[in-house]
Amino acid sequence: MKYHVFVHTGGTVDIAVQETTSASEIKTIYKVCGGNLGGTKVDERFMKFLNELIGSENMKHIKNEDRSEYLEFLRGFELKKRTFNIDSKNRVAMKIPPAFVEIFSEKSGENFENAIKTSKHMTALSFSGDKVSIDQSLFTSFFESSVNDIISHIKDIFDADICRDLGGIVMVGGFAESMIVNSAVKKAFPDKKFIIPLEAGLAVAKGAVLYGHDPDIICSRICRYTYGKGICEPFDKDLHDEFRQTTIEGELFCSGCFLKIFTIGQKVLVGESVEMRSIFSFVDEDTQMMRNFPIDIPVYISKKESPMYVDEEGCVLLGNLKIKCKNGQWPEKVHVTVKMEITGTELKVTPRMHFGEQVTATFDFL
Structure with missing residues (x-):
């Protein structure tokens, strides 16, 4: 069993920590970090x-x-x-x-x-x-800010309890070919083993090809964000903001609440799924016309572990799950169960209606 920090340095930088349990299985053990650092x-x-x-x-x-x-x-x-x-x-x-x-x-x-x-x-x-x-x-000096940020991110990883026994650092991507970058990182972590493959710039492309031939080699991932959807909850004056209060069919609700699907740092196995249920009402006169349009379920991401609202600082709209009606018009009340499944590099979404019918859905990423 081997643990390594994998640093993909190109135009941007992605840093992942992976555990190699065998020649045919790799697990991600820490959330991917990085950004515009390369x-x-x-x-x-x-x-x-x-x-x-x-x-x-x-x-x-x-x-x-x-x-x-x-x-x-x-x-x-x-x-x-x-x-x-x-x-x-x-x-x-x-x-x-x-x-x-x-x-x-x-x-x-x-x-x-x-x-x-x-x-x-x-x-x-x-x-x-x-x-x-x-x-x-x-x-x-042109490299100074970038190099310092990369080293800072790697230090944060080594400080995490689960990453204290990491065996070394693997650097790939075109930026890894820079002597300024790899020399600075080696100097910052003198006790770690370094692996920089020949033609480091091509290593990412070669890895993508290998993964395409055998996608099952990655058997688990760590969530980089908290994923969730917006819902309306029964209004609680001791818990919810007053201005979020709304009335639906005569009852008080709080709009824009964040319902978690996956949590940041959560280990998710490939093939693991989560079901979320939603109820859509088209009884009110104002919502009747919406029966003729696809149902939109917005999905949000956040770096917070437990966001309360979808519009609070740090929450970002990832995209909309669009569900189309086969019969042209929705009934006045619709119960939808959506199964979200991790499949390698993608989220597979399968919606099912309360009457058992499976309907068509697309994920419209922004």
Whole structure:
């Protein structure tokens, strides 16, 4: 039995903790975390630097008026991100497209070389011919925020009780090929074993292909969020907010309550399902016209363990479960039982009416 932290570093970063129980079975033992921590964040820092150096309006003109050279320049930066050697004392040389210099001079009325010499980064930059040279410390600073966030997330994982005995860290994705990233992470966790496969950028694609051939290899997952739906509960003045009070068929209810389906951090086996029941009434005159339309059941996610309301801070609408009526019009009262099942990477949804009929449903993700 082996435990590893798997760090997928690309444009964004996803960090998972998995247990390998055999050659054909993997379990996720900790909720997946991460976000906009990868190469995209480095690109944002680099673009901020360019906007300060050249001017945001000038960068917009360059992007709009000579897009091909603009994209070629960014591809050059992407290559430098992966190949930059932190042990080298040489500056990072990047070719500046002629259009950059021409458009900058035209729009600003200033010489490009002089602009570099008078910028706040003048000691870290130099311009010669068609290349700008960037000092090692300045180039490394583009990665600083991203690397710190990745290390912080991994530290949080190692601090969790279930993760204290992890065997090592596996880094995959294009960003893992960066010496700045893998060197910083190794330095932060010197007592951990590191695995960075050859062609780390292709490892994710290869894993997706293998998973497609054998999806049963992932036998359990840990919920990244709390999942739930919005319901109306009988109104309790000691529990519910007064402004949420509503009247349905003469009775007082509280609208917008959060009913949990799966809880954040919950271990869910592939194939495990949960049933939720809903009652829809079309008796009132105001709701009669809705009998001709699909029923919508909104599904929400939250990072809180037990949200009370669907509109409180941190709750996000994931999507709507749309249930279509086979006969064209719903009866005045409809009882629907929806079975939600974890099937690999998807949620399988099966609605059933109170009279036993199984109806068609789609999940409309926003």
